[in-house]
Each structure stands twice: as structure tokens, then as C-alpha cells.
Amino acid sequence: MEHNEKVIKYKDALLTSMDDALTRFPGTIIMGQGVDDHKGTFGSTTDLAKKHGAHRVFDIPLSEEGNTGIGIGAALNGVYPIQTHIRNDFSLLAMSQIVNTAAKYKYMYGGHFNVPMLIRMIIGRSWGQGAQHSQSLQSLFAHIPGLVVLMPSSADAVLESYNHAVEHYKGPVISIEHRLLYDYSFKSTYGEKDAAKHDPFSSRLVRKGDDVTIVATSIMVIEAQRVADYLAKELDIHCEIIDLHSISHFNKEMIVESVKKTGNLIIADTSWQAYGVCAEISRIICEHDPRMLKGPVVTLGMQPSPCPTTKKLEDLFYPDDYTFTMKIVEMVKGRGHGLSVAKTSLNETYKSFKGPF
Amino acid sequence: MDALYEKLFYQSLRIRLVEEKIAEIYPSDKIQSPVHLSIGQEALAAGICNNLLVTDMVYTSYRCHAYYLAKGGDLNEMFAELYGKVTGCGKGKAGSMHLASKKVNFMGSSAVVASTISNAVGSALASKILNKNQVSVAVFGDGASEEGSYHESLNFAAAFKLPVIFVCENNGLAIHSKLEQRHAFVVHEHAKGYGVKSVYIEEGYDFAKINQVMEGIVKEVREQSIPYVVEIKTYRYKEHVGIGDDHNVPYRSKDEFEQWKQKDPLIQDAALVAKFTDEINKEIEAAVKFAEESPVPADEELLADIY
Numbered sequence: 032m033e034h035n036e037k038v039i040k041y042k043d044a045l046l047t048s049m050d051d052a053l054t055r056f057p058g059t060i061i062m063g064q065g066v067d068d069h070k071g072t073f074g075s076t077t078d079l080a081k082k083h084g085a086h087r088v089f090d091i092p093l094s095e096e097g098n099t100g101i102g103i104g105a106a107l108n109g110v111y112p113i114q115t116h117i118r119n120d121f122s123l124l125a126m127s128q129i130v131n132t133a134a135k136y137k138y139m140y141g142g143h144f145n146v147p148m149l150i151r152m153i154i155g156r157s158w159g160q161g162a163q164h165s166q167s168l169q170s171l172f173a174h175i176p177g178l179v180v181l182m183p184s185s186a187d188a189v190l191e192s193y194n195h196a197v198e199h200y201k202g203p204v205i206s207i208e209h210r211l212l213y214d215y216s217f218k219s220t221y222g223e224k225d226a227a228k229h230d231p232f233s234s235r236l237v238r239k240g241d242d243v244t245i246v247a248t249s250i251m252v253i254e255a256q257r258v259a260d261y262l263a264k265e266l267d268i269h270c271e272i273i274d275l276h277s278i279s280h281f282n283k284e285m286i287v288e289s290v291k292k293t294g295n296l297i298i299a300d301t302s303w304q305a306y307g308v309c310a311e312i313s314r315i316i317c318e319h320d321p322r323m324l325k326g327p328v329v330t331l332g333m334q335p336s337p338c339p340t341t342k343k344l345e346d347l348f349y350p351d352d353y354t355f356t357m358k359i360v361e362m363v364k365g366r367g368h369g370l371s372v373a374k375t376s377l378n379e380t381y382k383s384f385k386g387p388f
Numbered sequence: 389m390d391a392l393y394e395k396l397f398y399q400s401l402r403i404r405l406v407e408e409k410i411a412e413i414y415p416s417d418k419i420q421s422p423v424h425l426s427i428g429q430e431a432l433a434a435g436i437c438n439n440l441l442v443t444d445m446v447y448t449s450y451r452c453h454a455y456y457l458a459k460g461g462d463l464n465e466m467f468a469e470l471y472g473k474v475t476g477c478g479k480g481k482a483g484s485m486h487l488a489s490k491k492v493n494f495m496g497s498s499a500v501v502a503s504t505i506s507n508a509v510g511s512a513l514a515s516k517i518l519n520k521n522q523v524s525v526a527v528f529g530d531g532a533s534e535e536g537s538y539h540e541s542l543n544f545a546a547a548f549k550l551p552v553i554f555v556c557e558n559n560g561l562a563i564h565s566k567l568e569q570r571h572a573f574v575v576h577e578h579a580k581g582y583g584v585k586s587v588y589i590e591e592g593y594d595f596a597k598i599n600q601v602m603e604g605i606v607k608e609v610r611e612q613s614i615p616y617v618v619e620i621k622t623y624r625y626k627e628h629v630g631i632g633d634d635h636n637v638p639y640r641s642k643d644e645f646e647q648w649k650q651k652d653p654l655i656q657d658a659a660l661v662a663k664f665t666d667e668i669n670k671e672i673e674a675a676v677k678f679a680e681e682s683p684v685p686a687d688e689e690l691l692a693d694i695y
């Protein structure tokens with residue numbers, strides 16, 4: 032018998048996870064710019080200050096480095112801080128505390144101290160976000176030993192990994208959320224008896240297929256699913272999709288096993304290819320056994336420029352569904368395959384996002 | 389001579405003799421870690437920490453030996469740490485610049501200038517939220533007061549009324565750069581702009597005076613949950629890092645060193661020095677022996693305690 036399918040928006044999953052953390056653990060606080068205002072961090076902290084008290088959910092001065100250091104000190108003294116950066120770009124101001132302090136506290140002092148905290152950062156895209164509101168900086172953080180770096184791509188990924196972070200993990204977690212996921216609705220089985228079991232800080236196999244392995248991050252997982260649907264239906268090409276989810280601790284075996292099966296690998300990341308997720312996953316395959324591959328690895332990411340504001344250039348800056356689809360068709364059928372693929376512009380979601388923020 | 393004075397003298401002298409021992413051992417390369425000695429500045433650690441409870445939290449810069457000891461950190465574990473031994477307070481992974489001891493809430497010392505100031509403010513935030521009745525202390529040099537995060541921390545502590553004491557050890561030097569070249573403000577005056585109370589102590593050699601001033605401040609900070617800035621003039625006898633003297637180079641004068649030594653009780657009060665030296669040296673020798681005889685970390689330690 033089919034049970035009723037539960038559908039939940041990404042931002043509501045965020046709100047639920049924040050609310051749960053405050054409800055279940057009295058030492059939890061949320062400190063971030065505008066977390067207690069009427070917009071509630073794009074709906075992810077709305078009314079939590081009213082419900083849990085202004086001493087636990089509060090606005091902060093605009094001092095990213097200081098605030099992060101304060102979060103670390105609070106964590107060292109028994110509080111679980113959840114911090115927010117309404118754009119990933121602003122976290123660069125906090126880099127010293129994240130990299131020099133949070134990531135090293137446990138190791139540098141011989142394992143005697145823990146810094147349990149969650150730092151949420153939001154990537155912007157479209158409606159003219161421009162060069163300083165659009166960056167995806169996951170590789171900068173994942174480069175550093177000591178940090179768990181996540182990019183939850185669905186409502187359940189948020190619920191599983193945030194609840195795990197707050198309840199069980201004793202170190203700093205960086206989670207990079209995508210602004211355009213916030214209004215997406217997802218099927219949810221979180222908390223149900225027959226819910227799929229994932230390691231909350233590892234990768235997820237979200238679709239099975241024999242022809243191509245797609246390793247994707249964040250919103251590129253959604254794009255990969257659309258592309259895979261199209262390819263299966265129109266061209267009988269079957270993609271296997273791995274949602275990397277954890278940038279720092281992804282499941283290498285899962286990727287290797289999949290590539291062993293398909294022989295084709297395309298990596299779709301939200302950031303630049305150089306020195307990032309695309310480069311790292313390629314390294315893993317090269318170091319394991321590149322003979323698994325039938326042809327070259329293909330990567331999909333942003334163009335190697337700052338993000339332009341004007342829509343005309345922004346459309347060129349991000350890869351579109353058509354490019355994504357064509358690259359896979361070429362990989363499987365070879366160049367000069369002669370197959371036609373429907374040409375769509377950027378997908379409807381991006382078009383439907385209306386600013387300003 | 390009252391007991392309190394002797395206690396503070398003993399604390400200060402102990403720190404000095406420990407660091408002189410480090411300087412003695414250093415040429416042997418048994419200590420392979422950059423050491424930033426507090427010789428000349430011991431009275432601050434002694435006078436401040438004498439007023440703190442074990443539950444109070446202290447964060448410092450890399451010039452941390454004095455506060456580690458004054459807060460009650462274990463001497464054996466300190467020497468073992470300097471020797472890179474697994475019995476060290478940081479299992480040999482910390483070295484001189486990152487001493488910490490959770491047992492006595494000496495919470496950490498960082499090589500990145502000013503970076504622990506905000507951590508101390510965070511500890512104070514937690515103690516306020518969790519009603520812990522603790523005082524947190526951030527210790528930093530005058531150079532650190534130029535960093536943005538010092539100002540961010542001061543503003544936050546004032547806005548949120550947090551029980552934290554900012555201690556500026558003003559030795560007038562950032563490595564070799566003089567304060568006059570770097571500061572457009574006076575630390576204790578500037579704090580008032582944030583509505584933070586402050587005090588200036590000129591006699592940084594006088595542990596009894598520092599102790600007396602701090603007694604009132606710690607009480608006020610604890611009872612009223614407010615931040616406080618304490619600027620203390622002091623003098624660094626040694627070079628910025630290492631064990632050498634550097635009064636032969638022209639960035640500072642030998643005269644001011646001589647003047648400071650004239651006021652230094654650890655030099656002037658020969659009788660008390662004589663009274664305590666043997667006892668302290670016995671303790672130090674035992675700690676050095678402990679370090680010498682301790683094992684180095686096992687290979688597995690390289691990848692332990694990262695996550």
C-alpha cells in the first residue's frame with residue numbers, strides 16, 4: 032500500500048532543523064545577521080527568537096572574524112553555536128578564525144578541546160548577484176584538515192545532516208546552502224521507518240544507471256536529475272547520479288564502484304573547476320585506476336571569470352542544461368552522434384527566481 | 389614582608405626561572421619550537437591570575453608560558469610539550485606557542501596575533517547564557533590591539549555586556565616596530581569610546597599593585613557582567629622570539645632596559661630570590677627530567693584528533 036508522500040520545501044527543512052536543535056538542546060544558539068528579523072534568513076530562522084528567546088536567537092554586529100571567534104569561544108565553553116552568512120562571500124572575512132582556529136583547535140592542543148559548531152553559508156545565483164554575492168567556496172574550506180564541509184542538496188539532506196551535526200558531532204561543520212534551493216519542494220521520508228539510511232556526512236546514490244556516472248554538488252544534483260530524466264526518456268541513456276553531499280568526507284568507494292560500472296564520469300559542481308571538486312574527484316579516479324574510464328573525464332562548472340551581473344553574460348557564466356546534456360551524449364555516443372537535443376535556456380527555476388536577494 | 393607579597397614574588401620568580409632554564413637548554417636543540425619569552429613581563433601573569441578562580445577562563449597569545457604557569461598549568465607537561473613529547477599538555481603537537489590546559493581552564497594560546505581575543509569573548513558569552521558566573525580573560529600585546537578583531541571583540545563584549553577582561557600587555561614593541569609608529573590611539577582611552585571601563589597601570593613590574601587593582605576589577609566584572617580593559621605598561625627583556633638579548637641593535641635603547649631593571653623586584657630583592665630559588669629549581673629540574681625521559685608520540689598520532 033502506498034503511503035502519503037510528504038513534500039517539504041528546503042527552507043522549511045532548514046527551519047525545522049533549527050527549531051529542533053533549539054528545542055532539544057538548551058545550549059544551542061543561533062547568532063547571525065538578521066536571524067531574528069521579519070525575513071528570518073530567507074525563512075530558515077523565522078520566529079525562532081520569539082519561540083526560544085532573544086538570548087538564544089540573536090542578531091550580531093557586522094564583524095565576521097570577531098563573530099566567528101566568539102562562536103568558537105562559546106563552543107569551548109558549552110554552547111552549541113549555529114552561525115549564518117547570508118552570502119558565502121562574506122565568510123571570507125571569517126577565514127582566519129575558521130581555518131587558523133576552529134579547524135585546528137582539537138589537533139593543535141593535543142585532542143583536549145572540541146569546537147562543536149555549525150556555520151551555514153548561502154550561495155547566491157541569478158537576478159544580478161554579481162561577483163561578490165555568487166561564489167561557491169566549498170573547495171577553500173574542504174582543503175583544510177579539521178573541517179567537515181557539507182552541501183545539502185535536498186530537504187532530507189538538511190534534516191539528516193544538521194540534526195546529526197548538532198546531536199553527535201563534536202567539531203566544526205561548514206554547510207554551504209544554495210539560495211535557489213530554498214523554495215524547491217522535495218519528497219521527504221525523513222523520520223519515517225522505511226526512510227533511506229545515509230551516513231549524514233557522506234555521499235548519496237540518488238539514481239542508478241549503467242551508462243554514465245554523474246558526481247554532482249548542491250543544486251547541480253537537481254540539474255543532473257533533470258538531465259538524466261531527459262536522457263533516459265528521449266535517448267535511452269542511463270545516468271547514475273552521486274550526490275557528493277560531503278565535500279570533505281565524500282564516499283570514494285561509491286564513486287569508484289560507479290565509474291567501474293559505467294566507464295564514464297562527468298563531474299558537475301557549482302564552482303570553478305580548477306583546484307576544486309572537479310579537480311579532486313578527477314584525482315581520486317586517477318590515483319585509483321584511470322583505466323576504468325572509457326574516455327576522458329568531463330567537468331562542468333562556472334566559467335573561469337568572476338560572476339558578471341548582466342543576464343546576457345551570466346547565462347554564459349553558468350553551464351546550462353543543454354550543455355550538460357550534450358556533454359553526456361557525446362561521452363556515450365561519441366562526437367558526431369547526430370542526435371538532436373532540445374535546446375532550453377537556463378532552467379525554469381532560475382528564471383522564476385525574483386530578487387532582490 | 390606579608391605572605392601575599394611573597395606568594396606573588398614566588399609566582400613571578402618561578403616563571404622567570406622556568407624561562408631562564410628554557411634559554412639554558414635552547415642551544416642544545418632539545419626544544420625545537422619558537423619560544424617567545426615573558427622574561428620582564430612575569431608580574432602581569434602573577435598579579436592577574438592570582439585573582440582568578442580555576443573555573444575562570446584565560447586565553448593568550450603565543451607569549452604564553454607565564455600565564456600557563458600562573459593559571460596552574462602543570463610544569464612537567466609544559467617541559468614535555470617543549471620537548472615534543474607525548475606527555476606534553478598538547479601531546480607534542482602544540483609546542484611553545486600553543487600551550488593549553490583544560491584542567492585549569494587555560495584555554496589556548498595562538499600564534500595568529502589577536503585571534504584568541506574573540507575566543508575569550510565567546511567564552512564570556514557562553515558563561516552569560518549558561519549562568520556560569522565565570523570571568524574570561526583575553527591577554528594580548530599592544531600589536532594585537534591594532535587588529536580589526538580586537539575592535540570587533542570589544543564592541544561585541546560591550547554591546548552584549550559580557551564578563552570579559554581585555555588585558556593589553558603593552559611592551560611598546562611589535563617584534564621590532566615601536567608603538568609610536570603604529571598607534572593613532574591609546575588603548576585604555578580608546579576603550580571608553582565603546583563604553584568599556586578601563587584602567588592603565590604603569591608599573592608593570594609591580595605584581596602587588598597589579599594584583600590589588602585586578603582584585604577589584606575581577607570582582608566588578610564577575611558581579612556586574614561587564615567588560616573591562618586593563619592596559620599594563622611592561623618591558624620585554626629578550627628579543628621577540630628566541631632567547632637572545634637584542635639591546636645591541638639600535639631599535640631600542642639599553643638605557644630603558646637598565647631603568648626597568650632598577651625597578652624589577654626579581655632583580656632588586658636578592659634576599660627573596662635567594663630564599664626561593666633552590667626550591668623552584670628543584671621543581672624545574674624534575675620537570676626537565678620528566679620531559680627528557682618521556683616518549684615521543686607514536687606515528688599514529690600524526691592523523692589522530694583532527695575530526
